[in-house]
Amino acid sequence: MSTSGAGSFGAGLPPAFLRAGSSSFSEFLSAVAPELAPASRTTVTDATELSPHGTTIVACTFPGGVMVAGDRRATMGHMIAQRDIQKVYAADEFSLIGIAGAAGIAVEMVRLFQTELEHYEKIEGAPLSLDGKANRLAAMIRQNLGLAMQGLAVLPLFAGWDPAQGQGRIFSYDATGGRYEETAFHSVGSGSVFARGSLKKLYSPGMDAHSCATAVVQALYDAADDDSATGGPDLTRRIFPIVMQATEEGVSRLSEAETSLIAAEVVQARMERPDGPAAGVI
Amino acid sequence: MSSPFYVAPEQQMKDRADFARKGIARGRSVVVLRYADGICFVAENRSQALHKVSEIHDRIGFAAVGRYNEFENLRIAGIRHADMRGYAYDRADVTGRGLANAYAQLLGTIFSSAGEKPYEVELVVAELGATPGEDQIYRLTYDGSVGDEQHLAVMGGSADVITEVVAAAHADDLPLEDAVRLAVRGLASDAGPGQPPRTIGAEALEVAVLDRSRSRTRKFRRLPAGVLQPMLAGPGQPG
Numbered sequence: 001m002s003t004s005g006a007g008s009f010g011a012g013l014p015p016a017f018l019r020a021g022s023s024s025f026s027e028f029l030s031a032v033a034p035e036l037a038p039a040s041r042t043t044v045t046d047a048t049e050l051s052p053h054g055t056t057i058v059a060c061t062f063p064g065g066v067m068v069a070g071d072r073r074a075t076m077g078h079m080i081a082q083r084d085i086q087k088v089y090a091a092d093e094f095s096l097i098g099i100a101g102a103a104g105i106a107v108e109m110v111r112l113f114q115t116e117l118e119h120y121e122k123i124e125g126a127p128l129s130l131d132g133k134a135n136r137l138a139a140m141i142r143q144n145l146g147l148a149m150q151g152l153a154v155l156p157l158f159a160g161w162d163p164a165q166g167q168g169r170i171f172s173y174d175a176t177g178g179r180y181e182e183t184a185f186h187s188v189g190s191g192s193v194f195a196r197g198s199l200k201k202l203y204s205p206g207m208d209a210h211s212c213a214t215a216v217v218q219a220l221y222d223a224a225d226d227d228s229a230t231g232g233p234d235l236t237r238r239i240f241p242i243v244m245q246a247t248e249e250g251v252s253r254l255s256e257a258e259t260s261l262i263a264a265e266v267v268q269a270r271m272e273r274p275d276g277p278a279a280g281v282i
Numbered sequence: 283m284s285s286p287f288y289v290a291p292e293q294q295m296k297d298r299a300d301f302a303r304k305g306i307a308r309g310r311s312v313v314v315l316r317y318a319d320g321i322c323f324v325a326e327n328r329s330q331a332l333h334k335v336s337e338i339h340d341r342i343g344f345a346a347v348g349r350y351n352e353f354e355n356l357r358i359a360g361i362r363h364a365d366m367r368g369y370a371y372d373r374a375d376v377t378g379r380g381l382a383n384a385y386a387q388l389l390g391t392i393f394s395s396a397g398e399k400p401y402e403v404e405l406v407v408a409e410l411g412a413t414p415g416e417d418q419i420y421r422l423t424y425d426g427s428v429g430d431e432q433h434l435a436v437m438g439g440s441a442d443v444i445t446e447v448v449a450a451a452h453a454d455d456l457p458l459e460d461a462v463r464l465a466v467r468g469l470a471s472d473a474g475p476g477q478p479p480r481t482i483g484a485e486a487l488e489v490a491v492l493d494r495s496r497s498r499t500r501k502f503r504r505l506p507a508g509v510l511q512p513m514l515a516g517p518g519q520p521g
Contacts, residue, residue, distance in 0.1 A: 012387040017359040025365055036370055093498070115369045118500075122337050122361050 025119035026112055026140065038108055038144060048151030052081035054106060056223040056230040057088065057098030057157045058195045059170045060185035060203055062212040065247035066159045066168025068096045069216035071191070071224060072239050073231030074103050083234065088242045090251040092117040095133055095160025096244050100189030102152040105144065109154055113137055130162040134171040134179055142177025157188045161246040168246060191223030191230035198222035201279040213243050213254060217262050218276055233263035298393065298400045302424035305402025306348045311438030313468055314345050314406045314419055314431075316454045317461035320494045320501065321408045321417055324465035327488040335490045337502035339364040339376045341410040343492050347438040348403035348424075356385060356405065373499070378409025382420035382428055390426025400424050404437040410492040410501050414454065440472035447471045459513045462489060462505075466514060484510035 016032045030037045052074040059068040070087035073080060081103075088098045089110050097113065099106035116136060121127045128136065137158055144154055158171040170182040185203050187195040198219040207215065217233070220241050224232035233240050240259040245252055254262075270276060289297075310326040312334055323345045325334040334353075336344045338360050346353035363384055364376045385405060393400045405422040419431040429435075434452055436445045448468035456464065466487065470479035484507040492501045505513075 012391075013359045013363060013384045017362050018355055018388075025362075025369070028362060029366070029369070033366070033370070111369065115365050119361065119365045122365075123358055125331075125333060125336075 023120045023123040024136075025116045028119075029112075038105065038112065038140075038147075046151050047147070049077060051102040051104040051152060052076045052085075053229065054085060054087045054100050054103045054189065056187065056189040056191035056195055056220060056227065057100050058185070058187040058192075058199065058216045058219045058223075059096075059098065059157050059159045059182075060199060060207075060212055060216060061159075061168040061170060061183075062207050062209050064168075065161055065209065065245050066096070066170060067209065067212045067216055067243060067245045068098045068157065068159050069213070069220060069241050069243040070098045071220050071231045071241055072234070073224075073229065075229045078228075080231075083231065083237065084239045086242060088244050089114070090244065090253075091133065091158070091160070092121070092127065093250045094127070094163070094246055095130065095158065096246050096251060097137070098157040098159075098188070099154060100156070100192075101154040102147075105147060105152050106154040106156070109140055109144070109156070113140060116140075129164060130160050130169060133160065134158055134181075137171075138173060138177045138179040140177075141173050141175065145176055148175040155188050157186060159246060161248060161250075163248070166248075187219065187223075189223075189230070191220075191227035194226045195219040195223040198276065202277065209245060209247075213245075213258070214262050214266065216243060217241055217259070217266050221266055221270065222276060233267060235263070235267060294396075295394075299425060302393075302400045302402050306404050306424065306437075307439040309347045309438055311436060311440060311444055311469055311472065312345045312347050312406070313434065313436050313444065313448060313465040314408055315434035315448065315452060315461055315465055316414070316417055316419070317458050317491075318455045319458065319491075320410050321419065321492045322458065322461045322465065323406075323408070323488075323490045324462060324469065325488040326469050326482060326486060328486050333488060335488050335504075336361075337490075337500070338381065338407070339368065340373055340499050341492060341501050342376065342378050342381060343408045343410075343490065343502055345406040345408070345437070346403055349401070352401045353403045353405065356388075356401075356403065359388075360385065360407075378407050378418050378420060382407045382422060385422050386426045386428045388426070389422060389424060393425040406431075406435050406437065408492060410494060414494075436468070440474075443474050444468040444472055446475075458491065459516050462510070462513050463516065484514055 054074050057070045068088050072084045074082040074085040091097045153175045162169050170186050172180050172182055172186050185199045202215040221232055223230040240263045243254040243259050312325040314323050323335040327334050336357050338344045360381055368376045392398050401424050407420045409418040411417045419435050421429040421431050421435045451464055470482050489505040491503055493503050
């Protein structure tokens with residue numbers, strides 16, 4: 001029996017499984033089954049058109065937690081590749097990840113990241129710190145740099161509840177694995193410029209969870225309003241943004257009933273004022 | 283390894299088995315039993331840091347007795363096996379049976395290889411099914427043999443005595459509190475029938491459950507001392 005590749009999933013436990021090593025699943029994967037590791041692949045030409053692109057993710061904090069939301073559209077060039085893609089995931093029990101960029105690679109990275117966090121927690125008997133998780137994700141994005149240069153960049157937004165600081169925190173990344181902590185709110189993806197502009201006017205630090213959820217849906221609406229790659233709430237097909245929160249109690253996703261209600265409110269208000277709520281000039 | 287004298291293979295195997303059994307018998311016992319909402323693991327363990335009971339995957343738990351470094355090595359290999367399968371295929375494709383087979387092969391190979399000393403461990407791999415009827419408790423011994431237990435498994439030094447006490451009052455639909463109290467009563471009766479049971483406090487116990495009623499995909503949950511204390515202090519014993 002071979003000790004690598006498909007042999008690793010055979011009936012026995014190959015020697016590599018018993019060797020002393022770190023608590024990192026991705027390091028173990030690269031050593032035992034490198035063909036499954038995302039970093040082992042590179043292409044030679046521009047591969048942008050090979051994978052659909054996920055678009056806008058927004059996040060904002062509130063006292064007691066952090067909220068992450070994403071629209072549901074994936075595009076390939078000028079085409080809508082998917083209307084109901086999921087771009088916000090629970091990374092583990094206390095953190096969330098939203099993905100923008102090459103969807104195929106991003107979804108695989110999320111799966112690896114989820115396994116990485118759970119693997120560490122099971123082996124060590126304690127979860128990684130929120131900073132530890134954020135750094136781990138940075139290393140994964142850095143390993144994707146080769147593909148990013150061929151047009152398959154993945155730019156996640158990571159957020160979670162930090163039990164050490166007792167607050168929700170947000171981290172953004174660049175394609176080289178640079179990790180930046182954001183205060184209050186942030187947005188990534190093609191519609192992020194409009195979403196961030198919107199949140200600037202809508203966000204206030206004392207907001208409760210419900211206002212926060214409404215603000216992120218408003219921001220996604222503004223992104224969809226001006227960016228063709230971002231999808232707005234689809235009332236006819238009943239496809240609404242995915243909104244998830246991380247609090248002291250853990251990660252939860254707002255039910256479709258809740259998000260549809262918020263989306264309906266937002267759309268109703270825009271019937272009166274299509275540009276959204278007005279902010280004072282001073 | 284060369285040996286100047288002829289030793290009959292039967293004797294050699296018997297010596298190795300005795301060696302492993304002696305090592306296992308030195309440790310405190312572990313009880314794994316079914317209860318109303320799933321499977322409960324109760325271990326007597328004075329260490330808060332060195333676990334005898336652990337989560338392997340969404341619906342799979344692990345318990346062990348014997349030499350710590352050996353079963354810890356097996357635990358990590360099991361988590362790697364489960365996560366590797368779950369990542370390469372799907373989480374639903376990680377099964378207790380696959381893991382039990384992997385352990386059985388490894389333990390069997392080590393036990394019969396002349397160059398290595400046998401592992402002084404005994405393991406339970408328990409898997410929570412979709413319904414109570416599909417719950418599985420696999421018990422693995424140092425020589426790689428696998429037993430499929432229907433209701434409960436006891437491992438460690440005084441397993442026979444403890445099994446007698448626990449099996450007498452056990453039912454698959456016991457509420458969690460009763461199941462924990464019963465297991466603790468069993469662990470405390472390890473001196474044998476007629477002897478007064480010891481007192482085992484919450485701080486000397488490691489208890490975890492695979493809980494079907496838990497809404498998250500990961501069904502494994504530890505019961506900290508704060509939760510255990512009122513449970514142990516609760517009213518009368520079942521049976």
